[in-house]
Amino acid sequence: MKTLINMLPKDIISHIITYTYNLQNKQLLNDIINYNISKKKLSELYYNFWIIQSNHPEPEDKYWLINDIFAYANGYNATMYGYIANFYNIFRRNIFLQTNEQIDQYVELLEEKDVTSQINIFLGLLTTNERNDILSQFININININVNL
Numbered sequence: 001m002k003t004l005i006n007m008l009p010k011d012i013i014s015h016i017i018t019y020t021y022n023l024q025n026k027q028l029l030n031d032i033i034n035y036n037i038s039k040k041k042l043s044e045l046y047y048n049f050w051i052i053q054s055n056h057p058e059p060e061d062k063y064w065l066i067n068d069i070f071a072y073a074n075g076y077n078a079t080m081y082g083y084i085a086n087f088y089n090i091f092r093r094n095i096f097l098q099t100n101e102q103i104d105q106y107v108e109l110l111e112e113k114d115v116t117s118q119i120n121i122f123l124g125l126l127t128t129n130e131r132n133d134i135l136s137q138f139i140n141i142n143i144n145i146n147v148n149l
Contacts, residue, residue, distance in 0.1 A: 030128065031127075031128055034128040034131060034132075035123060035124060035131070038123060038128075038131035038132070038134075038135060039119070039120070039123055041135055042065060042123075042134065042135060042138070043061075043062075043065070045135075045138055045139070046061040046062070046064055046065045046138075047061045049061070050064055059115060062115040062116060062119060063115055065119055066115055066118045066119050066122065068134070068138065069119065069122045069123070069126075069134065070122070072130075072133070072134050072137070073086065073087045073090050073122070073126075074086070074087045075087075083100075083103075083104075083107075088100055088103055090125050090126065090130075091103040091106065091107070091125060093125050094106075094125065110122075
C-alpha cells in the first residue's frame with residue numbers, strides 16, 4: 001500500500017492527508033463496525049448450516065444468504081411479483097438511486113454480479129437494526145429447525 005501511495009502525485013497525497021485529521025462521525029464508525037461483525041456472523045451461520053450441517057457444496061451458503069436478504073428486504077414476498085415499498089426504500093439509501101425504475105435496473109445489474117458482491121452491497125445498504133434483525137431471524141429459524149430434527 002505504501003508503494004502505491006508513494007506513486008501518487010504530492011498534491012493528491014496532501015489532499016488525502018487532510019481527511020485523516022478529521023474526526024469521523026461516531027454513527028458512521030459504529031455502522032462500519034456493525035457491517036463487519038454482521039457479515040462475519042451471517043457468513044459463519046450460513047456456512048455452518050448449509051455447508052457443515054446440511055452438507056451442501058460451496059457456495060450454496062452464500063446463495064441462501066443473498067436469497068434471505070432479498071426476502072427480508074421485500075417483506076418475505078416473492079420477488080417475481082415485484083418489490084414492496086420497503087425494498088425500494090432500502091435501495092434509495094444509495095443517493096444515485098431515487099426512482100423505482102433506477103432501482104429495478106440496478107437490481108438487474110446487481111443480480112449479474114458474483115454472489116459475494118451482492119451480499120456486500122446489500123448489507124451495506126441495510127441499517128444496523130436491519131442487519132441485527134436478519135441475524136436474529138436466522139438464529140431463531142435455525143433453532144426451530146434443530147429442535148424439530
